[in-house]
Amino acid sequence: MTAHIDLTLDCTNAPLLADFWKTALGYIDEPPPAPFETRAQWFAQFDLPEDDSVDDAAWLCDPHGVGPRLSILKVPEPKTAKNRLHIDIRVPGHGSPEERWERVRTESVRLVTAGGTVLHEDTGHHFVMADPEGNEFCVAAGPATN
Structure with missing residues (x-):
C-alpha cells in the first residue's frame, strides 16, 4: 500500500x-x-x-x-529561512531543448504576472522562483509529451 x-x-x-x-x-x-x-x-x-x-x-x-x-x-510567525522542501512545476511538451526551454521561460513569465518572483535562472535547465510570500519553487521542463 x-x-x-x-x-x-x-x-x-x-x-x-x-x-x-x-x-x-x-x-x-x-x-x-x-x-x-x-x-x-x-x-x-x-x-x-x-x-x-x-x-x-x-x-x-x-x-x-x-x-x-x-x-x-x-500562521503567526513570518518565514525566516529557505524552504527545506519545495515544489517543482514541470512544464510538459516535446521538441528540441531550445523549444522546451522556451516553454519553461514562458511559464516563468506567466507566474511572475501572477505574483511570483524569479530568484535565479539556470539557463537551459530551470528557474528558481518564489510565490507572493517568498516560498521557493522551481520551474523546469517536464517529461516529453506527444
Whole structure:
C-alpha cells in the first residue's frame, strides 16, 4: 500500500497564496467534506478561537485527482529561512531543448504576472522562483509529451 501525501504551506495571507497556486498548478478549491455544503459550515464545527477564520486557510486539489492536495494555512510567525522542501512545476511538451526551454521561460513569465518572483535562472535547465510570500519553487521542463 502506498501513502497519499498532502503538501502544506504556512502563510500570512491564505487567499493570496491560494489564488497564486491555483494559477500556477491549475488546481481548484477542494470541495468541503460531506455532509457540509461549504467550508464555512465545516469550519464552524470546530471549537476554535473567535479570531480564527475560514479565510485563514485554503484547501486546493488537482481537478483530475492526480497531484497532491495543497493546504494553505495562516500562521503567526513570518518565514525566516529557505524552504527545506519545495515544489517543482514541470512544464510538459516535446521538441528540441531550445523549444522546451522556451516553454519553461514562458511559464516563468506567466507566474511572475501572477505574483511570483524569479530568484535565479539556470539557463537551459530551470528557474528558481518564489510565490507572493517568498516560498521557493522551481520551474523546469517536464517529461516529453506527444
